[in-house]
Amino acid sequence: MLLETERLLLRPYSIQNAAALYQLNNDTEVMKYTGDVGYASIADAEKYIKDYLLNPLGQLLKYNMGRLAVLDKDTGEFLGFCGIKTHETSQITDIGYRFMREHWGKGYATEASEKVLEFGFEHHQKEQIIAHVHEHNYGSQRVAEKLGFHLDHRFLWDGLLPGRYYKLTRDAYYHQRN
Template sequence: NFATDYVSNAQGQFTLYKMGRMAVIRKEDGAFLGWSGLKKNVTEGYVDIGYRFMKKYWGKGYATESGLEVLRHAFHDHNLEYLVAHVHELNYGSQIVAKKLGMVINHRFLWDGREPARFYQIDAASYFEKFK
């Protein structure tokens, strides 16, 4: 199954880098809301934060709440210098989340060479200043 392979794959993100996209589960009732986490992009030389939630859970603060924990993990546990996020140009909800996480737009780009997107970034100093 996917979850077992994800954490046990010898070449996977979790095994190699102790990071990855993880399920977000609501404590009150065990509902699976979506996923959130870090991904090391070796070729590009950075780590990105990603989050994706089921539509019925949009706008309830779950992406921001999980994103804050992902930031903590990135800067406290991995001592990253900076973290990035790729957000589709029309995904206004994810743009709001990125801004709530203290991220600022670095530049715009074409995702997969065709979809307009924004490249957000936060560095460690900004994180520690905002979330001390």
């Protein structure tokens, strides 16, 4: 799985990305509205990547999707991640994106997500893709709206955090592209 945009390369994480992924997920400002926790160590991030690459029940091998490393096409620098993922019980597919703080505001989340949505709707023929966004995560909401998502409803994330449930249907995706 290799996706390419004007400035970016998207591909599965490799073990070499462990240190950068650790750094990304251990920046409290980056993680503030994600509901996720960081890794205990770089070795822990390596363990995650090994499972991500090899687990037959994981996103990559089972669904041919998952969060992808986003790299600067010219330098190979790890910028963050972006990708779609299918939730096991509901079979709902969501999009997720997360970038190193020093690279915010350069349009990377939007550019990477546009390609990932194309992959979801064209290659995987998804009927809809959703996004969970914290009520106060205005940057992420803006990205979702730029991509054509609409606010479907509000919900409590893990029964606790105020969340917005955004949706983009296949019809709306093709309508906005034409």
